[in-house]
Structures are given as structure tokens and as C-alpha cells.
Amino acid sequence: MIELNHVSKTFQVGKKKIEALKDVSLTIRKGEIFGVIGFSGAGKSTLIRCINLLERPTSGHVIVDDKDILKLSKRDLLKLRRKIGMIFQGYNLLETASVYENIAIPLKLEGVAKDEIERRTEKYLDIVGLTDRRDAYPSQLSGGQKQRVAIARALAHEPEVLLSDEATSALDPNTTESILELLLKINAELGITIFLITHELNVIQRVCDRVAVMEKGQIVEQGSVVDIFARPKEAMTQQFIRNESRLSIPESIRRDLLKSGRLVNLTFLGESAKDPFLATVAKKFDVLPSIIAGGIDQLKDQSIGNLLVHLKGDRSETEAAIQYLKQQEILVEEADY
Known part of the structure; x- marks a missing residue:
């Protein structure tokens, strides 16, 4: 489904070069929930943004559905991005638009027909459990409800992949659990592949099939969640699990x-x-x-x-x-x- 082959990313900050990613290789299988965990500054956010080229790798290859997306034209890349939804920690909602409008407006800008916009908006509001809040505004919503709107907005484009960039880190434990339940539902019922990054051990434990551990821009260990948590091999992984546990x-x-x-x-x-x-x-x-x-x-x-x-x-x-x-x-x- 998604392959990252020897991906590196270097930022130039003044006269200094910062290696955010160093020779990262990963394979995300169709229909799974794959997580990347690591301490702050490990390179997780840069990594996830390379999947839809919000950050363009300095070197390496990003393969999506057997296509090297680094070689796509701007037009073809735009089409591809519509199949890759993304949710963030900060929700990114329009404060002057209703819940319904926050989902519908991006579809309108994309040129989707009016009746199709209504169908999708109603469908995904129901999936995230916010049908009764369709006319509310972001200021009237809790943090968890705002994140549900953001998830519905991403799903309304009917993507094949959903990227989650620390989507639960600003939420309390009970709300985090409800969002994780929703991600499991989306994965099971819609068959959407989910790739998430987090520094929260419980998120990986709760929803992921496989996990990679990052440190200083590199993947230090990867495998099934059970194997990584039961038998961590690398010192950094052992430290992370021990600290959190x-x-x-x-x-x-x-x-x-x-x-x-x-x-x-x-x-x-x-x-x-x-x-x-x-x-x-x-x-x-x-x-x-x-x-x-x-x-x-x-x-x-x-x-x-x-x-x-x-x-x-x-x-x-x-x-x-x-x-x-x-x-x-x-x-x-x-x-x-």
C-alpha cells in the first residue's frame, strides 16, 4: 500500500543542516493500523508529512499504490492527496462555519456535486456520532467533538489512507479512548488504512497492528505491537516502554x-x-x-x-x-x- 524506501530529509536552518530523517524504510500494509512512536524531536511529524509530500524528502522514494509519488505531476499529486486524508492535533476548523459547513466547504471547493456533498456530509456526521450537532459552531464543541468534525471532514473525501498527526495528544484520557474507538470503527467498517504518529504509548497499545520506534530521525525497531511490547530488543525501546509503564x-x-x-x-x-x-x-x-x-x-x-x-x-x-x-x-x- 505505502512504502518508504531509504527516505531522508534535511532542513537548512541558516548555516546549519538538520537531519530530520535518516534513511527511513517502512512498509504500511493495506487495511492495517500502523503506528510510529518516539520522544519529541524524533522526526515523527516530518515522516508523516512525507507520505503526502507536505514535506518533500531530500532523498529516497515514497511509493503509494505502486507509484513513486515523487515523480508525479502537480495534477496527479493533487488527485493522490484526495485519497490520503489527514487529521491533526489542532483540528484546523473554520470558526465561522458550522459543523456541516466545515465538512461541506472543502468538498465544494473540490467541485463535488451538491447532492453528493449532502450525502457524504450526512453519512460521515453519522459515522462520527455528530448528526445532532450539524448546525453547531466550533466554539460550542468540546475538544473531542472538534476532533470528530476533523475526522468527518477527512473521511468525506473518501480516502483510502488516513494520516493521524498526534490527533489525541491534546485530549483527556476518556476523550482519547472515545477517539481511538472511532478510529478502530473506521478501520474495521470502512477498510481505511490508518498511519498514525504519537508519543503516547497507550495509543499504540490500543489500536495498532504494527509499530515502529523512532529516535533521532531513524527507525530503531519495528514489528508487531505484541512483539515490540513483549520483547523490545533495542535499549531505546526498552527505555520508552519502561518509562511509560x-x-x-x-x-x-x-x-x-x-x-x-x-x-x-x-x-x-x-x-x-x-x-x-x-x-x-x-x-x-x-x-x-x-x-x-x-x-x-x-x-x-x-x-x-x-x-x-x-x-x-x-x-x-x-x-x-x-x-x-x-x-x-x-x-x-x-x-x-
């Missing part, structure tokens, strides 16, 4: 706990999250397990648990307990941070 503890506490046993990270998926494995460890071995931190998160298709656990006991018993946990298909890692 709050599984780190003060060094003084860590030292004290290690005096009487082992400190381990346990990661478990799906059905294993429901098993009382720590209670079983306490019965089978001369080990007293204590949960220091952690919890269970719901991914798009399954649950994943992360626990920081202290295993109190001598070396041989704690080692036997760890081997038992591994046999239960639980990922066990020494908490060496």
Missing part, C-alpha cells in the same frame, strides 16, 4: 531487594495473564514472590501483562522458580536497571 524503582530500593533475592521483569500474553502463576511459585518453591510494580494492558487483539517481581529466597530456589516461569511461556528478564 513505570516499572522502574529507586536505586536504593532495588539494592535492598537484591540482598534477599532476585528482581525480575515478567511479561505474559493472552491467557497466561489470567493464571495465578505467582501463587503457584510460592507453593512449589521455597520462594516468596512480591509484586513491586506493573499491571495488565489491553492491546488491540489481546492482553499483555508486565510485572516487576521480587523473588525472596536463596539462589537455587529462585533459579528453579525462574525456570518454572519460563516453562509457562512467561518472558523473564533480570531487572538490571
Whole structure:
């Protein structure tokens, strides 16, 4: 569907060159929700804007439906952009236009017939749940409602791809959840491919099929959401997940706990999250397990648990307990941070 092949982007700021993207390669499959996550300044916004050429790469290729869009004429690029909708953190609504007009006006400027404008506007207002607010103005809407208008406006062009540039970062947790539910609905019912960037771990967990992790303009790791969260390979990915999951503890506490046993990270998926494995460890071995931190998160298709656990006991018993946990298909890692 979309391929980024060795894409780089350099900005000239005065006499200084800034490498926003460095040799980035990604493939986004038709019908999936693909997320890119990273800390501020990682290059995420530049990356997403290269997909519809709001930013033109310095080098590399951007392939959409087997076409290198860097080679398209202005006219053909304009046609392509109509098939790539985009939503932003700031909504970008016309304050003097009603909800209905905010959706209809871009279609009118595009030359869509009047009856078709009405059909599409009503259809997508219904999909985003704002039929009863069609005559309201942006100043009368909540942040979540404004974002729903922006989503309806993007959908009204009936795109094949929807780009989301930090679309939930200005929203409270409950509103964020409702917008994520809407994106899942759009993906499932309309079959639209969604490419999103975010610095919010819960957004990736909740809706994405696959994810790429960015740092300093580069992709440092990518794969299925389950694999990346359960088995992060790169130090930056491990740091990001650990910081967001709050599984780190003060060094003084860590030292004290290690005096009487082992400190381990346990990661478990799906059905294993429901098993009382720590209670079983306490019965089978001369080990007293204590949960220091952690919890269970719901991914798009399954649950994943992360626990920081202290295993109190001598070396041989704690080692036997760890081997038992591994046999239960639980990922066990020494908490060496």
C-alpha cells in the first residue's frame, strides 16, 4: 500500500543542516493500523508529512499504490492527496462555519456535486456520532467533538489512507479512548488504512497492528505491537516502554531487594495473564514472590501483562522458580536497571 524506501530529509536552518530523517524504510500494509512512536524531536511529524509530500524528502522514494509519488505531476499529486486524508492535533476548523459547513466547504471547493456533498456530509456526521450537532459552531464543541468534525471532514473525501498527526495528544484520557474507538470503527467498517504518529504509548497499545520506534530521525525497531511490547530488543525501546509503564524503582530500593533475592521483569500474553502463576511459585518453591510494580494492558487483539517481581529466597530456589516461569511461556528478564 505505502512504502518508504531509504527516505531522508534535511532542513537548512541558516548555516546549519538538520537531519530530520535518516534513511527511513517502512512498509504500511493495506487495511492495517500502523503506528510510529518516539520522544519529541524524533522526526515523527516530518515522516508523516512525507507520505503526502507536505514535506518533500531530500532523498529516497515514497511509493503509494505502486507509484513513486515523487515523480508525479502537480495534477496527479493533487488527485493522490484526495485519497490520503489527514487529521491533526489542532483540528484546523473554520470558526465561522458550522459543523456541516466545515465538512461541506472543502468538498465544494473540490467541485463535488451538491447532492453528493449532502450525502457524504450526512453519512460521515453519522459515522462520527455528530448528526445532532450539524448546525453547531466550533466554539460550542468540546475538544473531542472538534476532533470528530476533523475526522468527518477527512473521511468525506473518501480516502483510502488516513494520516493521524498526534490527533489525541491534546485530549483527556476518556476523550482519547472515545477517539481511538472511532478510529478502530473506521478501520474495521470502512477498510481505511490508518498511519498514525504519537508519543503516547497507550495509543499504540490500543489500536495498532504494527509499530515502529523512532529516535533521532531513524527507525530503531519495528514489528508487531505484541512483539515490540513483549520483547523490545533495542535499549531505546526498552527505555520508552519502561518509562511509560513505570516499572522502574529507586536505586536504593532495588539494592535492598537484591540482598534477599532476585528482581525480575515478567511479561505474559493472552491467557497466561489470567493464571495465578505467582501463587503457584510460592507453593512449589521455597520462594516468596512480591509484586513491586506493573499491571495488565489491553492491546488491540489481546492482553499483555508486565510485572516487576521480587523473588525472596536463596539462589537455587529462585533459579528453579525462574525456570518454572519460563516453562509457562512467561518472558523473564533480570531487572538490571
